[in-house]
Amino acid sequence: MKVLVIGGGGREHSIAWKLSQSPQIKELYLIPGNGGTSEIGENVNISLNEIVEVADFAKEKKIDYTVVGPESPLVSGIVDEFEKRGLNIFGPSKNASIIEGSKVYAKRFMKKYEIPTAKFKVANTPEEAQSFIKQKIFNFPYVIKADGLAGGKGSIIVKSKEEAYKAVEDLMINQKFGSAGEKVVFEEFLKGVETSFMVFSDGKRGFPLVTSKDYKRLEDGDKGPNTGGMGAISPSPYVDYDLIKDIQRKIVMPTIYGMGQESRMFKGLLYPGLMLTEEGPKVLEYNCRFGDPETQAIMMRLKTDLLEIIDGVIHNTIKDINIEWSLEPSACVVLVSGGYPEKYEKGKEIYGLKRAKMIEGVQIFHAGTKKENGKYYTNGGRVLNICAMAPSLNKVMEKIYSAISFISFEGMRYRSDIGMEKK
Ligand SMILES: Nc1ncnc2c1ncn2[C@@H]1O[C@H](COP(=O)(O)OP(=O)(O)O)[C@@H](O)[C@H]1O
Ligand SMILES: [Mg+2]
Incomplete structure (x- = not known):
């Protein structure tokens, strides 16, 4: 089998790593991949948003299965482009990806299908948004969100009138994220613990991952600005079996059902971001x-052949597959470039990877790295994902932080409190 993974982050490295363990796979390609993926597959230098070119490549190479990592090619319709050519691809169609691609759509959809979420109002113009602020439609803090994709930077929590006007100016008037900010959602602030929940969806049912x-x-103690993710642990200490059932019943099932009703059948990986509130789980x-960096931690625990699962979703046989997971916990700590999530420098040499990898149970997934003449250099904000699995979370963290102690690059920083909350 020939398999293609689209993306170049830690998420894609971990997916490719898991796939590379499948005895069925003979050739593995990544578009564009990173410094680490070149060790397990062939990196192909095509822009992942050039969906026609990517599909042409897959057709020419006779790729048997393609797995898509990031949201932007999905929202642009990469799945439809592949299916037109008769190629197997894992991910939702353009029609179904709107659930992430438009927050306005997602909010109206949830309202229609009575899926718990924060109260909201849609502003179609800057004037309308400004009038919402004047009318004090919600108490502070509340959230103003760009409708479209903004690389995880389009949701702004505002604590005052000034901040609210500034958010509207940035998103709608100055269009910091382009057309993503043509419309915005005003949303009430939800209190609680945030959690991720991922399911494989065959369009009819959701099969949960751990x-x-x-x-x-x-920063440590959940301080500082939001990032693309500084770390992850699996399992979540906040989600027990009863809560999983609750999330399935109130959120996952009605979502998959509703998308079918809307002729937007959702096949692929569905990942609602949730707030666990006093009134139960609500969709953010x-x-x-797949989520990044949760996927890196989760792939460590997956025992079943990932290719079998991917095939099961595409060909509607996932209900017959018993997906097996290790009972041991896992975690991922992200090493980032100094200055991230704002401006940062690239091209710093990375030292110590060989030593770090020698610790038993540790896996290193690359993100923003590149390999040149046998050396690794930083090539992005999030640089490396240091992951481990062990019999206890304490042991996991011990392994990860001792691996990190061998690694260095100029400006490197990371959180030192991953997996350490009291609960
Ligand atoms: N209604 C809300 N109440 C509280 N926090 C929120 C709310 N909406 C978003 N957030 C916070 O902002 C973050 C980003 O918002 P989200 O809706 O996930 O957008 P995106 O990931 O596209 O930036 C969330 O992870 C959460 O921490
Ligand atoms: Mg989010």
Whole structure:
């Protein structure tokens, strides 16, 4: 079998790593991949948003299965482009990816199908948004969100009138994220613990992955700005069996059902971001793909052949597959470039990877790295994902942090409190 993974982050490295263990796979390609994936497959230098070119490549190479990591090619319709050519691809169609691609759509959808979420109002113009602020439609803090994709930076929690006007100016008037900010959602602030929940969806039912919790803030103690993710642990200490059943019943099932009703059948990975509130779980947003860095931690625990699962979703046989997971916990700590999530420098040499990898149970998934003449250099904000699995979370963290102690690059930083909350 020939398999293609689309993306170049830690998520895609971990997916490719898991796939590379499948005895069925003979050739593995990544578009564009990163410094680490070149060790397990062939990196192909095509822009992942050039969906026609990507599909042409897959057709020419006779790729048997393609797995898509990031949201933007999905929202642009990469799945439809592949299916037109008769190629197997894992991910939702353009029609179904709207659930992540438009927050306005997602909110109206949830309202229609009575899926618990924060109260909201849609502003179609800056004037309308400004009038919402004047009318004090919600108490502070509340959230103003760009409708479209903004690389995880389009949701702004505002604590005052000034901040609210500034958010509207950035998103709608100055269009910091382009057309993503043409419309915005005003949303009431939900209190609680945030959690991720991922299911494989065959369009009829959702088959849950093991639970996980990610750490979005830059600094220890959940301080500092939001990032693309600084770490993750699996399982989530906040989600027990009863809560899983509750989430399935109130959120996952009605979502998959509703999408079918709307002629937007959702096949692929469905990942609602949730807030566990006093009134139960509520949806913050939907994602239409694997989470990053939760996937890195979760792939460590997956025992079943990932290719079998991918095939099961595509060909509607996933209900017959017994997906097996290790009972041991796992975690992922992200090493980032100094300055991230704002401006940072690239091209710093990375030292110590060989030593770090020698610790038993540790896996290193690359993100923003590149390999040149046998050396590794930083090539992005999130650089490396240091993951481990062990009999206890304490042991996991011990392994990860001792691996990290061998690694260095100029400006390197990371959180030192992943997996350490009291609960
Ligand atoms: N209604 C809300 N109440 C409280 N926090 C929120 C709310 N909506 C979003 N957030 C916070 O903002 C983050 C980003 O919002 P989200 O809707 O996930 O958008 P995106 O991931 O596209 O930036 C969330 O992970 C959460 O921490
Ligand atoms: Mg989010």
